[in-house]
Amino acid sequence: DQAAEGRLGPSPVVLDHTSGFEGLLLVDDDLLGVIGHSNFGSIRATTCVYKGKWIYEVLISSQGLMQIGWCTLSCRFNQEEGVGDTPDSYAYDGNRVRKWNVTTTNYGKSWAAGDIVSCLIDLDEGTIAFCLNGISLGTAFDNITRGAGMAYFPAISLSFKESVAFNFGSRPLRYPLSAGRGVEGYRPLQDPPVADLVKARKLLGYLKNVIHIGIDVAEGKLVEKDTSVWQLQGEPTVLITLAHIFNYFAPLMCKVYLVEDVLMTFLLSILERGGAVEAHPLIQQLLDLMWLLMEEYEVHECLKQLLMSLLRAYRFSPIIPDLGLQIHYLRLTIAVLKHEKSRKYLLSNVLFDVLRSVVFFYIKSPLRVEEAGLQELIPTTWWPNRFTKEGKESKEVKEETSEERLRRRAYERGCQRLKKRIEVVEGLQVQILKLLLNNKDRGGGEASRYIFLNKFRKFLQENASNRGNLTVLCPPEYMVCFLHRLIAALRFFWDGHKAKSPAALSSEEAYVPPQLFYNGKVDYFDLQRLGGLLSHLKKTLKDDLAAKANVVIDPAELQAVTMDDLDEDEESAMSAAQSQRPSAALAIGGALARPGWLSSPTLGRANRFLSTAAVSLMNPRRPLGALEKIKVRTLSVEQRTEEDIEGSHGNEGLLLGRPPEEPEQPITENSLLEVLDGIVMMYNLSVHQQLGKMVGVSDDVNEYAMALKDTEEKISRCPKRRRDIHEELLKSQKVFSEKLNHLSRRLAWINVTIYSKEKMQDIYWLLRVCIRTIEHGDRTGSLFAFMPEFYLSVAMNSYSALKNYFSPVNSMEELPGYEETLMRLAAILAKHFADSRIVGTDIRDSLMQALASYVCYPHSLRAVERIPEDQRISMMRNLLAPYEQRPWAQTNWILVRLWRGCGFGYRYTRLPHLLKTKPEDASLPSLQKPCPSTLLQRHMADLLRGDRDLAPSFLNSVLNQLNWAFSEFIGMIQEIQQAAERLERNFVDSRQLKVCATCFDLSVSLLRVLEMTVTLAPEIFLDWNRPSSELLLRRLAQLLNQVLNRVTAERNLFDRVVNLRLPGLESVDHYPILVAVTGILVRLLVDTDAQGAERATAVLLADPCFQLRSIQYLLGHAEPSALAAAPPPTDKRHFSLHTYTEYISAEELAKVDRMLSHLSEESQQAAATTLPTSEEDLCPICYAHPISAIFRPCSHKSCKACINQHLMNNKDCFFCKATITGVDDFTKPPSS
Known part of the structure; x- marks a missing residue:
């Protein structure tokens, strides 16, 4: 056969899935598509060629690491070596833009998802070439091995998750290169069916x-x-x-x-x-x-x-x-x-x-802007080139030159032209969804919308279970486009329904009613609920469900759910379904029976969780007949009909079991509520992370723009005699300009398709939907626990996306109702971060982090201050709960943020010894300028003063954590110091440095919270009518002295580690921790009344660890003994608060001077009056104070301070472990 000459193998050419690559790759059913399922899997076709000119096409579905080309039968591949890594295999790799044949060289262009690569082999001439989208990339290899036994197979190697589809000729080639049937044309490996x-x-x-x-x-x-x-x-x-x-x-x-x-x-x-x-x-x-x-x-x-x-x-x-x-x-x-x-x-x-019909809603973004014609569409490029010191693009337009203004406007016009073209495509995509959401086409069965709903739910399920098969996971870039088109179609139908029935809500007021989360009508698969797992909630809240929502969980079903969790055999599930059949044949409210779906047995193990609770309904509007009280088994996703969703004859469909808190007013068509719920879930699955990923392009533009500006400044400063430097700088300038031209056009595309104003409004609408849904759910009391966690996640993430991802292009403040939305979100965060109904640690952490970043920015902090007063007070009460029972670091950080800007020397954004902010960090929450909240501080002061039990328990926990954090820190720097002193080369583990720096930061922030407490409510420590204040003051003095002694000793451990300047320990320095301690001391000793100062001074001096030199160190007074022993090298500068005049005011410094002179005086007097104590009279726990207390009933003795501190955490005797029932004063009898 002339046609087959030069070719060996079966006629339908497919991938050879039997050649030992099972498990390393996933091959489609048609044996033409392949997805990488291992580090680097390879596969070849079933047909090879040894003579003539041949072509096949590869459709690139993902732009990652792949090597595509030809190989012989003798090539052996493994997880590291693929096509092009052996002598007789040849490959092109558009990810790294190279060609491979054992060695590698640059070749071709970079490919993107949606491109087609044509692989050509000419065995008469011995050459291999490649084309990208029909444009030749030139000959890649010539003089390839030919002759007896040499036949070439199409082959590919791809890394994990990459996917392609082959076309050997079973479909028309997209870019055929055949010139008739003659020899000069390339032929597809599989002949067309002529x-x-x-x-x-x-x-x-x-x-x-x-x-x-x-x-x-x-x-x-x-x-x-x-x-x-x-x-x-x-x-x-x-x-x-x-x-x-x-x-x-x-x-x-x-x-x-x-x-x-x-x-x-x-x-x-x-x-x-x-x-x-x-x-x-x-x-x-x-x-x-x-x-x-x-x-x-x-x-x-x-x-x-x-x-x-x-x-x-x-x-x-x-x-x-x-x-x-x-x-x-x-x-x-x-x-x-x-x-x-x-x-x-x-x-x-x-x-x-x-x-993957979601592909129809995707608009791919061109990687190579020249081919996409963006140069004609946007002939003039522009990028921001006015930067503030922080590297943020400055908002002042007045600096713009007229030439820049012309360029910017021309660029914006180009972007508008592009936007109009893309909007045409988006309009068509929305039209497709409107057809799929049509609910009026009832000719011949279900309306399209109900078929779509069931399929859509299954689509969400496949993407929601993390065990999802790679072949069904929807790539996040498709999800983003699908989400926006679906929102457009949904709002069209929602408002259409509102026009027909004015009582319904408009899409601007849309929310998902709470009963969807517990009535079992909508499937949430195995997604986590706020209160934990669904099966657990059904057991613990079944009485509330019956009382509030008239939903009765069938006990048999509860048992089945529990059995399901244990993964029992299919048979018992089948028999459970069988046993329910007789009752299931009765329909609700006298509607016609439909035994078809009611009697459907559970779908096998894969769909186990689709069969949720059997729900018994009690319709409150009229008494039910005995026959009608039935238990309806919830349908599996695939089998629901219009009636199950929309409801009929007094049965409310999806809205079954309305709680009394919900208004009776209809919201919209039930089916649209389910679409809305699906949209929120989609945002949570992958849209948010994709929005964050695409911001990278605008960051790149800013980086290159800064580099270009920097280079241009260098050119202007370059001396004329240095031609060589001048030329290098011009080369750099050219590279940066070309890159910026390319990136600014690409950014225009991304800003239109992903970050446009309309897309921003979609995300804002979604944020408001979530806020309303959470507010409605919250009103249902204990039933709030049924809400899926993703609603709270989406509320937090969509706000963060609006603030961080959309802001350079569009301003968030211009959105309608923005201030009110900000306040409602603040109320949600303030209320739920300590909500006992929410059990998941991850979601609680997220809420805490969201609140923490909320209080860092002035406009969102003001929103927290605008929420109702009772909610603010309740939030502060939750923040002041003892630290032992919860993750306390975030809470502490929130309190510190509320204080930052009010503390002693605490007005810095960045630590004094660190360089200024890098541009990319300027928007981080921790680097925002201080914006203290005096209103919330006032609430805190009132709570600490007013609640006698709150203050001691809170402060006891703060002091305990400070003790722990600072001890850990000291232990770690000892290890680091020992490692650094060893003579052999050694490496300190970077994780250890990170933990060490964290412990230091925690110590500083705990000290700041103590400073805040001492400032706002000094009487907690100084009013000795309060039972715990003396004890708290003693503990505070003890800790402050410990910190001072460790940090201020000359050439000690702390000093040496700070001077090592290790990467990772940047934040560890004298300044932050010493000013925090100074702030507390000044407040106790100077900024208080005479009686308070006297008490504080007495306690401080009585502490055996007190050393006056520590206080002198703060003002740079060196120790006389140290000076005498070894004169310091001239370059060694002493720490002194006087050197930080930018950060500490003159008034604050004067207070430190007063404190030092006061303490010097008092300590001299104290030294003169103290009497020596014999050792047996000292407390056997601390060996610092005389014995002053005796325990009942065991009669062991210690000083009061030690036993009071011990009793705050433990009621057993320190010595014999007997339970202490009381403590009496003890005075030593005079010796006779």
Whole structure:
């Protein structure tokens, strides 16, 4: 056979899935698509070539690491080496832009998802070449090995999660390079079905003739007709003719090649004349004909292949300036989906089952802007080039020169042109979704919307379970586009319903009612609820469900749920379903029985969690007859009908079990509520992280713009004699400019498709939906626990996205109702961060972090101050709860933020010894300028003063944690110091440094909270009528002295570690910790009344660790002994608060001077009056104070301070572990 000469192997060429790569790759059912499932898996085709010129195409679905090309049978691949890494294999890799054949060199261009790579081999000349989207990349390899036993197979190696599809010729090549049948043309590895093609084209010609020509019965002759308005009018001659044509045409239309080459081309040609899709009824007529004259299985196969071809064509078309190709394919998709019968078949069996129809809603962003024609569309580029010191783009427009203004405006006009073109595509995509969400097409079964809902839920389930198979996971970039189009379609129908029934809510007020979360009508798979697992909630809250929502959980079902959790055998699930059948045949409220779905047994193990609770309903509006009190088993996702969703005859469908707190007012159609719920879930699945990822491009633009500005400044400063430097700088300038030209056009595309104002409004709308949903759920009391966690996550994340990802392009403040939304979100965070109904540690942490970042920015802090007073006080009370029972570091940080700007020397944004902020860090919460909240401080002071029990327990826990954090820190720096002193080369583990720095930061922030407490409510320590104040003051003095002694000793451990300047310990320095301690001391000793100062002084001096030199150190007074022993080197500067005049005011310094002189005086007097104590009279616990207390009943003794401190945490005797019932004063009897 001449046709097959030069080729060996079976005729349908597919991937050889039996060649030992099982498990390393996932191969599609058609054996043409492949997904990497290991580090680097390789696979080859079943057919090889040894002579002639051959071509095959690879459709790139993801732009990651892949090597595509040719290999021989002798090549052996493994997890590290793939195609191109062995002597007789050759590959092109567009990810790294290289070619591979054992060694590697630069070659070609970078590829992106949606590109097509053509692989060409010419075995007559011995060359291999590649094309990208039909554009030749040049010869990659020449002089390849040929001869006996050398035959080349198409092959690919790809890394984890990368995916491609091959076309060896089973479908028309997208970029054929054949010049007829001659030798000069390249042939696909699989021959096209020539005979079938001739037949199909001929039959299509006959079909066109029938449509073109009508029979004029009166005249008895044929007349030409306008094809665009042709209709099937039941003329027998026409029908019989068409039936004959379809008799031959139908079987051919089940073949992929013919559907794509003949049918799709014909249908596209009908739409080519332009105009609205509605203006071409011929396509509807043709689809009617197909359903009429073809067998059902033939129509099914034909439609399936047609849609798959359309999807491929849409996805792999190159981007051209007017997006004409994408628009063309979307228009045909709409035309096909307008046909009701075809739409329902495709929805039920193809769109979500066989295809990734989400691709239709995606607009790919061009990686190579030149080919996409963005240079013509946006001829002038622009980027921000005015930066403030922090590197943030400055908002002052007055500095802009007229030339810059012209450039910026030209760039903005270009962006507007691009936006208009992209909006056309988005409009068509929304139109597709409107067709799928149609709920009026009830002809022949369910309306499209209800089929879509069930498929959509399954789509969410596949993406929500982390065990999701790679082949069904939807890439996040598709999810983002799908989310926006779905919001547009949903709001269209929502407002349409509002127009018809004015009582309903508009989409601006949309929310998801709380009963959806507990009535079992909507499936949340195994997603975490706020209160834990669903099975646990059903058991613990079943009484509340019955009382509040009239939902009774069937005890048998509860048992089944628990059994399900234990993963019991299928049989028991089957029998449970069987046992429920008799009662299930009765329908609710006298509606007709539908035993079909009610008696469906549980779907096997895979769908175990779809069968949720059996719910018994009590309709409060009228008494139920005995027969009607039935238990309805919740349906599996796939089997719900319109009635189950929308409800009928007094049954509320999805809204079953309305709690008394919910208004009776209808919200909207129930089905739209489920779509809304799905949209929120989608945002949580992957949209948020994708929004964060795409911000990278604008960060790159800013970085390059700063580098360019820097280079231009250097050029202007470069001395004329240094030509060499000047040339290098000019080269750099050229590189940066080219990169910026490219990036600014790419950024224009991203800003239009992802960060435009309209997209921002969508995310803002979603944020408000979540806020309203949480508020409604919160009112239901204990039932709030049923809400899925993702609602709270989306509320926090969507706010963060609006603030951090959209802000450079659009200002958040301009959004309608922005201030009110900010306040409502603040109220949610303030209320729920310590909500006992929320059990998940992750979601509690997220709430705490969100609140912590909320109080860092002035505008969001003001929002917290605007929430109702009782909520503010309750928030502060939760923040002041003892630290032992919870993750306290975040809480402490929140209190510190509320104080920052008020403390002693605490007005810094960055520590004095560190360099100024890098531009990319300027928006971090921890680097915001101090913005203290005096209002919340006042609440804190009132709570600490007013609640006698709150202050001691809170302060006891703060002091305990400070003791722990500072001890840990000292222990770690000892280890680091020892490691640094060893002579051999050594490395300190970076994680250890990080933990060490964290302990230091915690110590500083705990000291600041103590300073805040001492300042706001000094009486807690100084009013000795309070039972615990003396004890707290003693503990505080003890800790402050410990910290001072450790940090202030000259050339001690702390000093040496700070001077090592290790990476990771940047924040460890004398200043932050010493000013915090000084702040507390000044407040206790100077800024207080005489009595308070006297008490504080007495306690401080009585502490055995007190050393006056520590206080002198603060002002740079060196120790006389140290000076005498070794004169310090001249470069060694002493620490002194006087050197930080930018950070500490003169007034504050004067107070430290007063404190030092006061303490010097008092300590001299104290030294003169103290009497020596014998050792047996000292407390056996601390050996610092005389014994002053005796315990009951065991009569052991210690000083009061020690036993009081011990009793705060433990009631057992320190010595004998007997339970202490009381403590009496003890005075030593005078010795006789």
